[in-house]
Amino acid sequence: MIARAAVALGAVAAVSAPLWVANPYHLHVLIMAGIFTILALSLNLLLGYTGQLSLGHAAFFGIGAYTSALLALRLSWSFWLALPAAALASGLAGWAIGRLALKLRGAYFVLVTISFAGVISLVSINWMDLTNGPLGLPGVPPPTLGPWTLRTKTAYWYLVLAGAALTYLVCHRLVTSRIGRALVALRDNEPLAESVGIDGTRYLVLAAVISAAMAGVAGSLYAHYTRFVSPEVFLFSYTVTMVIMVIAGGQGTLAGPVVGALLFTALPEALREAVAWQWQMLAYGVVLVLFVFFLPRGLVPALNDVRRRAAPSRPPLQ
Amino acid sequence: MLVVEDLQVEFGGVLALAGVSFSVEPGTITSLIGPNGAGKTTAFNAITGYLRPTRGRVAWQGEPIAGRRPCEIARRGVVRTFQRTSVFPTLSVFDNVRTGLHLRGTAGVWSILGRMPRVSAEERRLAAAADEILTFVGLAHRRDERAGELPYGEQRLVELAVALAARPRLLLLDEPAAGMTGAEKDRLVALIRKIRGDDVTVLVVEHDMRLVMGISQTVIVLNHGRVIAEGAPAEMRAHPEVIRAYLGSSDAPA
Numbered sequence: 161m162i163a164r165a166a167v168a169l170g171a172v173a174a175v176s177a178p179l180w181v182a183n184p185y186h187l188h189v190l191i192m193a194g195i196f197t198i199l200a201l202s203l204n205l206l207l208g209y210t211g212q213l214s215l216g217h218a219a220f221f222g223i224g225a226y227t228s229a230l231l232a233l234r235l236s237w238s239f240w241l242a243l244p245a246a247a248l249a250s251g252l253a254g255w256a257i258g259r260l261a262l263k264l265r266g267a268y269f270v271l272v273t274i275s276f277a278g279v280i281s282l283v284s285i286n287w288m289d290l291t292n293g294p295l296g297l298p299g300v301p302p303p304t305l306g307p308w309t310l311r312t313k314t315a316y317w318y319l320v321l322a323g324a325a326l327t328y329l330v331c332h333r334l335v336t337s338r339i340g341r342a343l344v345a346l347r348d349n350e351p352l353a354e355s356v357g358i359d360g361t362r363y364l365v366l367a368a369v370i371s372a373a374m375a376g377v378a379g380s381l382y383a384h385y386t387r388f389v390s391p392e393v394f395l396f397s398y399t400v401t402m403v404i405m406v407i408a409g410g411q412g413t414l415a416g417p418v419v420g421a422l423l424f425t426a427l428p429e430a431l432r433e434a435v436a437w438q439w440q441m442l443a444y445g446v447v448l449v450l451f452v453f454f455l456p457r458g459l460v461p462a463l464n465d466v467r468r469r470a471a472p473s474r475p476p477l478q
Numbered sequence: 479m480l481v482v483e484d485l486q487v488e489f490g491g492v493l494a495l496a497g498v499s500f501s502v503e504p505g506t507i508t509s510l511i512g513p514n515g516a517g518k519t520t521a522f523n524a525i526t527g528y529l530r531p532t533r534g535r536v537a538w539q540g541e542p543i544a545g546r547r548p549c550e551i552a553r554r555g556v557v558r559t560f561q562r563t564s565v566f567p568t569l570s571v572f573d574n575v576r577t578g579l580h581l582r583g584t585a586g587v588w589s590i591l592g593r594m595p596r597v598s599a600e601e602r603r604l605a606a607a608a609d610e611i612l613t614f615v616g617l618a619h620r621r622d623e624r625a626g627e628l629p630y631g632e633q634r635l636v637e638l639a640v641a642l643a644a645r646p647r648l649l650l651l652d653e654p655a656a657g658m659t660g661a662e663k664d665r666l667v668a669l670i671r672k673i674r675g676d677d678v679t680v681l682v683v684e685h686d687m688r689l690v691m692g693i694s695q696t697v698i699v700l701n702h703g704r705v706i707a708e709g710a711p712a713e714m715r716a717h718p719e720v721i722r723a724y725l726g727s728s729d730a731p732a
Contacts, residue, residue, distance in 0.1 A: 239662065337590040337597070338576075338604070341569075345577045348566040351528065352637075355560075356644040357552035357581040398723040427698060 162467060163415075174321055186429075187313045191385060193425035194320035195378050198327045199398075200405040202374035207403070208411035209335055210367045210453050211347035212269050213261070216277030220250040220372040222393035224379025226284065226291060229300045229389040239303035239384050246380035247373040249339040253280075254372025258365035265364070281394035296390025300383050316385055323381055324418075327374050332414055334370065343367055344412075376380035408451045410458025419459055479504050480525070480556075480648055480679070485544075487520050487703075494520040496703035497534065502648070507670065507680045509690045511714075512700035513723055515634075518683040520699070521563055522650050526558045527551040538648060553581060555634065555647030559654060561683075565636045567626025571617055574625045574636050575608040578643025582607065608643065615669060617640045631662040638666075642673065648683035649673060653683045655689055667693055691715065 199221060206212050224246035231237040231245055253276075261272035273384045284291045291297065301317065303310045310316055334340050342363045344354035350360055385391045402425065409420020427447060431440045455462045481501040487495040502508045510518050523529040525536050527548040536544035542711045543551050566574050583604055585597045612618045615635045620628060625636050634654060641649060651670070655663045663686065670693055676679045684690050690697060691711040699707040699714060700721040707714060714720050 333591055333593060337601075338580060338585055339590060341573065341577045341588065342580055344569065345566055345580075348568055349564060350565065351548070351561065352564045352640065353577070354548035355526065355558050356640060357549050358577075359547075359549045370587075374650075447700055451676045 161422050162343040165192045187428050191320050194324045195382050197400045197418050198422040200329050200421040204403045204406045204417040205371040208342045208457035215270050216273030218394050218398040219280045220375035221379040224250045224376030225383040225389045225393045229383040230305040231299045243380045250376025251369045251373035254368040258368030262364040262437040284391040298388050300387045321329035338464045342347050401441050410460030413460045416458050416460040481537045486532050488532045493703050498699050504679050506676050506695040507683045507693050508696045509694040510698050516700040517703040549587040557641045557644045557646035558650040559637045559641050561652040563633045565625040570622050571625050575639050575643050578640035579604045594641045611639050631658045648679045655686050
């Protein structure tokens, strides 16, 4: 009941956002929050549902951004073709990394993803002919929709919102299916999962592909929004931000990454306005530490616990 | 029929299994017993793909399975439980069983993302099958509880339910009664008898001799990684080698 009301309220707030967000900068923050929602949902599919931590997730984001930008700039592809191509390119990268690293899993997967992001970042800096190196690719065209060009922040907000909603839907359908159950089973108890016929490597690779493809979608949306792609998209700090969003929001839940993405896009901005610049990062750190101490499983599971305690007659699981 | 031939498993120079051969007749309950460290669980691990044998053959229904991956072996109907309680702790009892039903589902990524009608139909079918299994093992009242939070004996039943969900044709139970109370053991025995059928063969590793002698048609005795005796429960109880192997061991066949 409460959860449903919260979702409905959130949806109304999101759809009506351009009406009450007067400051264009705030709308920009909201668009970035939408893009990060997709990224957090994407990372959560791996980290939250399979238990595998990708610390190179920015690589899939960046591959999507570069693919989309290059196709639009060099081959004049429409955004609507460049976006799925970006998802495909990132998904392929996810497949390769998954095949390489998910036979060993755990720490090996973490290391391979970090190295992959490092290598891809170097490629983007040094392959001048293709990527224009550190100068980046300016002038990525905004998407067009029939006769309209989605140039305004309002239009782009709706595009990002649709992308985030679609990503959420994909995650929802996946995790409530037999594939989702297989992923959680591999996270919870891999030997037992294998004993009932669940092919660990196959499902983990599948999760990596889908997760990477989603990050690619986010990258494409980012490229056509900022109209500029540079090797910065591969920054490790992007990955760290995604991890923080997923863990603080609640890994292994669907609402968690959304809440985390909104919170941790808004927080630095709020701090920027409230606190002197010397203290911003410190305050951000304090908030993070508080989260780890008091809500180790994340905000959404904590709220669920409160709800459950308030209504003890309801079944304990969703 | 399960045929194990000259199965050998070596851990760093130590032979956990030193060439074990036995076969399990279809439709029977067969027990694998022996003192601690005899190699019973190692044999289970080698048969179900959790260990790669250093030598030897394992054939199920005439097809070699040694060296295959556990999920491939499970797909052929050979399903095991584990010595230490092994459930999906964060999932509800119901979802534990639904996970066990994995192979009975066929929905792929695209039909799931497109929410095809047959996916929903399959989900309903799987949910009904899960409830049926829960009723069968007597856990229907625990359906929505988190498996990791159940009492020990009931977690063992969850394990059994998960294995049954995978539709075993050969079910390998590794100390299924460990940690159970007397009443729970009686229920377990009744369940194992019901599970065994023309189509389901059961192979049990168990320390509780009363239970072993009560349910098995054949008992295979391992010691130091070798089969030292094999036969009907009554013969094994009187077998001098068996008595010698168990001498001084707390779980002597009484």
